[in-house]
Amino acid sequence: MRSSVIIFPGSNCDRDMDVALKKFGFKNQMVWHNDQSIPKSDLIVLPGGFSYGDYLRCGSIASKSKIIKSVIDFANSGGLVLGICNGFQILTETGLLNGILQQNKFLNFICSNVFVKVKDKENKYFKNLKKNLLELHIAHNEGNYFCSDDELKSLEDNSQIAVTYCGADGTENETTNPNGAIKNIAGIFNKNKNVLGMMPHPERMIDKYLSGEDGSLFFKNILDNFK
Amino acid sequence: MKIKVIVTLKNGVLDPQGKAIQQTLNGMNFGNVEDVRQGKYFEIEVKEKDEKKAKSLVDDMCKKLLANLVIEDYKIV
Numbered sequence: 001m002r003s004s005v006i007i008f009p010g011s012n013c014d015r016d017m018d019v020a021l022k023k024f025g026f027k028n029q030m031v032w033h034n035d036q037s038i039p040k041s042d043l044i045v046l047p048g049g050f051s052y053g054d055y056l057r058c059g060s061i062a063s064k065s066k067i068i069k070s071v072i073d074f075a076n077s078g079g080l081v082l083g084i085c086n087g088f089q090i091l092t093e094t095g096l097l098n099g100i101l102q103q104n105k106f107l108n109f110i111c112s113n114v115f116v117k118v119k120d121k122e123n124k125y126f127k128n129l130k131k132n133l134l135e136l137h138i139a140h141n142e143g144n145y146f147c148s149d150d151e152l153k154s155l156e157d158n159s160q161i162a163v164t165y166c167g168a169d170g171t172e173n174e175t176t177n178p179n180g181a182i183k184n185i186a187g188i189f190n191k192n193k194n195v196l197g198m199m200p201h202p203e204r205m206i207d208k209y210l211s212g213e214d215g216s217l218f219f220k221n222i223l224d225n226f227k
Numbered sequence: 228m229k230i231k232v233i234v235t236l237k238n239g240v241l242d243p244q245g246k247a248i249q250q251t252l253n254g255m256n257f258g259n260v261e262d263v264r265q266g267k268y269f270e271i272e273v274k275e276k277d278e279k280k281a282k283s284l285v286d287d288m289c290k291k292l293l294a295n296l297v298i299e300d301y302k303i304v
Contacts, residue, residue: 056293057295060292060295064292098297099297100295100297100298102240102298103243103244105241106243107243107247144241146240146297147297148297180241180243
């Protein structure tokens with residue numbers, strides 16, 4: 001499976017993502033934001049970080065960069081596009097995903113492990129995943145997902161909510177919501193479920209000695225579903 | 228020509244910074260501050276002499292970049 005990771009000025013999870021993808025057998029290439037086109041890919045990843053210093057709104061400047069038109073065309077033709085953290089913010093700013101990531105409710109930068117519940121498995125990311133809860137890592141200041149009531153209803157009606165924050169036992173409530181996100185939302189799909197944006201970092205959970213291995217399950221699952 | 232734009236959060240959208248500022252002001256004995264909403268202010272120098280045209284250009288900029296209409300309103304002043 002071929003993948004491309006887009007690097008923006010200020011991206012800082014691009015190389016972690018490269019290491020993770022290659023570890024599980026993706027043929028990964030790095031693509032600079034100023035390039036016009038993306039090499040032939042089966043998956044495009046927008047990595048975490050602080051593209052353009054988070055100026056104006058997180059992800060807003062990156063969403064107008066040169067390479068983005070190719071990413072949008074790729075997504076609209078059904079290609080898999082994964083946005084992690086700042087990548088999720090960029091995807092909402094391009095309009096590929098609904099809503100927006102606002103500043104965390106309690107104004108703090110959050111850096112911690114969290115549990116997320118996989119809400120939908122009828123898609124190429126989570127299909128056949130053996131676990132329903134994943135322990136992943138979050139590190140963000142703007143992860144407070146927000147959308148209008150109509151958009152939320154549409155996300156729910158079309159099963160576009162991908163993952164939600166929960167406790168180790170799967171409880172979803174205010175105490176297991178780290179940033180104030182509406183309905184504990186940690187990640188969503190577009191209507192066709194080929195575009196996934198999520199705040200948690202699977203690329204930080206790929207080594208049992210350093211962190212945990214639930215990220216490994218995530219990447220292996222994408223590969224298995226591609227075969 | 229200089230065009231000025233104010234971008235604010237829509238009514239009903241949580242503004243945690245505004246809330247923190249309000250609480251701080253209350254703590255500084257400005258007890259009569261009931262609410263604070265924080266926004267952004269832009270001064271945009273447009274190479275255009277016709278004010279109507281300049282404002283229409285800036286309006287387009289607001290829709291496409293300066294404001295995110297999911298949570299923000301803008302006002303050209």
